[in-house]
Amino acid sequence: MANFVVSENVAAMHGSSTMIAAQMASEMRAKGIDVIDLSVGEPDFDTPEFIKNLAIEGLRSGLTKYTPAAGLAKFRQSIVDFYAKEFGAQLTPNEIAASCGGKQALFNAACSLLDPGDEVLIPKPYWVTFPEIVHFCRATPKYIETEANDFVLTAEMVKAAIGANTKLLIVNSPNNPTGRVIPKDELIRIIELCASRGVYVITDECYLFFAYPPAEPFSSAVLPKDVREVVCVAGSFSKTFAMTGWRIGYTIANPEWTKAMVKLQSHSATHPTSFVQYACAQALDSFDQTKAAVAAMTVEYERRRDWLIPELNNVNGFKCGMPEGAFYAFVDVRGLLGEKFPTSAAVAESLLKEAHIVVTDGEGFGADGFLRISYATSMENLKNAVKQMRELFAKG
Ligand SMILES: Cc1ncc(COP(=O)(O)O)c(C=O)c1O
Incomplete structure (x- = not known):
């Protein structure tokens, strides 16, 4: 039988980088590794x-x-x-x-x-x-x-x-x-x-x-x-x-x-x-x-955002503006790039391998040099993640 040849329409598409990060997180979990998944693109709340x-x-x-x-x-x-x-x-x-x-x-x-x-x-x-x-x-x-x-x-x-x-x-x-x-x-x-x-x-x-x-x-x-x-x-x-x-x-x-x-x-x-x-x-x-259910979630996201953004700005090499909506922090890590980390993907990889933190590299969003960090997760996870990031990227 002839080898399967994908259609040109589908061949023109690339896989989803956000799904790839989620996949890596679940593979690590399956191996029994305790990961902090900050790549999530979905609420951590249950449906009302x-x-x-x-x-x-x-x-x-x-x-x-x-x-x-x-x-x-x-x-x-x-x-x-x-x-x-x-x-x-x-x-x-x-x-x-x-x-x-x-x-x-x-x-x-x-x-x-x-x-x-x-x-x-x-x-x-x-x-x-x-x-x-x-x-x-x-x-x-x-x-x-x-x-x-x-x-x-x-x-x-x-x-x-x-x-x-x-x-x-x-x-x-x-x-x-x-x-x-x-x-x-x-x-x-x-x-x-x-x-x-x-x-x-x-x-x-x-x-x-x-x-x-x-x-x-x-x-x-x-x-x-x-x-x-x-x-x-x-x-x-x-x-x-x-x-x-x-x-x-x-x-x-x-x-x-x-x-x-x-x-x-x-x-x-x-x-x-x-x-x-x-x-x-x-x-x-x-x-x-409905409005009450949505408002409860919005207030919680806002609380996490207010805590997280100043903390991220305290991580060596991280720079992050205040997001006004959704539940993502978009962190400029170009300050870290050099011999040790040639790309933001290398920064993401180091977070994954050394701190078991999953984030999404900016490249898939057309923004090499950035990381997307989701705060659709618990404050406890955010606090642990920030602590580890600070240690991992500490100066010197
Ligand atoms: C910007 C944006 N648009 C659309 C969607 C699609 O969401 P869904 O198909 O689950 O409604 C997403 C999901 O992550 C998104 O981030």
Whole structure:
């Protein structure tokens, strides 16, 4: 039999560096090594109990069959109602589609829009999956450097990057891996600019609810309809409700884009799990309970952030700005680079081998010289990790 030859579309993609770090952590654990995993991209909290109960209720009520590919009518309506109540957005159900997590939302959005040769603007550092989806579509990523502005994208940067073939911009705020939040007025300027130049925008709002005051959650779903025509919000319940394993998200986009995404999804995953859609719809309807559950998690992340960032800045060779959202510290370790550590990957490797601490190297995010440290873990883990980092990189 002939050797298997992978398709060009998939060959164009790279593996996920965040998954590789998680894999290394689990392999070490399997060998009985006590690791501190700071590579995690998911909440350390359990899904709130009332949401679990709602899923059981949905299951018991007989929601065990296919739903429409766009999701249950109830699910779409609950998203509309929640966004109206929370953000004052005026949406209609035909702008909503359920997806199996934010990742599939992004995939549906990009694959239903892009053609080979299209150019896609991606601010750097980026979440690892963005360029890979673009590669899969045989489109071309064009990166926008943001370090000069402390990793916050501006309309000026986007304006300078738009070219004749630019079809799409992908923004993610609050950001993975930097934790930075694009100020609301700037994000509006960016999207208005794109709308005026006929460039589409995917706004990945996966960490929408994890913005720490004074930063505020801002959803582009509230923009006026004529601006929103070019926007697809990629939403996710994964981080918001600590339910990464449930695989549920959604898109908010104009009805034509939505139809195209649903068509694509109807031939792949079809739809996210029926009773999970039910649980999320009911949870959104229980507005106060939901808000309280999310607020409790946000407060805890903020407490850890406030402790962690000054501590990281006390580690020799580490430099870290204050993240305004998500649950990642993005640490500049270029101060350590030299003969002993030629790259940030070598710093990460030394943390792993000598201190059994797993972090994610910045290279996969397009930011060699940085490490991403997740604080979606206990204070005890953070304290132990910082202590060991301080010892490992002590001067002299
Ligand atoms: C920036 C960003 N977008 C999207 C996702 C996708 O999340 P999910 O597919 O679990 O909703 C993640 C997950 O880590 C993320 O960090």
